[in-house]
Amino acid sequence: QVQLVESGGGLVQTGGSLRLSCAASGDTFSRYGVGWFRHAPGKEREFVASISGGGSPTYYSDSVKGRFTISRDNDKNTVDLQMNSLKPEDTGVYYCAGSTRILFGTTRGIAGKYDYWGQGTQVTVSS
Numbered sequence: 001q002v003q004l005v006e007s008g009g010g011l012v013q014t015g016g017s018l019r020l021s022c023a024a025s026g027d028t029f030s031r032y033g034v035g036w037f038r039h040a041p042g043k044e045r046e047f048v049a050s051i052s053g054g055g056s057p058t059y060y061s062d063s064v065k066g067r068f069t070i071s072r073d074n075d076k077n078t079v080d081l082q083m084n085s086l087k088p089e090d091t092g093v094y095y096c097a098g099s100t101r102i103l104f105g106t107t108r109g110i111a112g113k114y115d116y117w118g119q120g121t122q123v124t125v126s127s
Contacts, residue, residue, distance in 0.1 A: 002027040002098050002116050009121030020081040022096030029077040032098040035114055036081050040092035047109035059108045086125045093120040
C-alpha cells in the first residue's frame with residue numbers, strides 16, 4: 001500500500017500562490033489516482049482536484065477551476081497542486097488521497113472512494 005505525505009502549505013495573502021506537493025512511497029505510484037481535499041473549520045471536507053494514475057484526465061471542483069492545477073510526476077512519485085489567485089475561502093487543511101479504484105466523473109470527488117490519506121498541510125489565506 002502507498003504512504004502519502006503533503007508539504008508546501010503556509011500563510012499567503014489574498015491573490016497569492018502556493019504549491020502543495022504530495023509525496024508517495026511504498027507502492028507503484030502510477031497505480032493510484034490521487035485526489036486533493038480540504039477541510040475548513042466548521043465545514044465539511046471538500047473535494048478540490050483529482051488526477052488519474054497516468055496523469056490524465058484531471059478533474060476540478062467548480063470553486064477552484066481556472067485557479068488551481070493538479071499535476072503528477074510518476075518518476076518522482078509526486079502529485080502537485082499549484083494554487084493561484086488564492087482567496088480566504090481557500091483556507092483549510094489540505095489532504096492528498098490515493099485510490100486504486102477506477103473512478104469516473106463525479107465519483108472522483110467522493111472522499112470514500114480513496115483508501116489512503118496523508119496527514120494534511122495547513123493553508124491560510126489572509127484577507
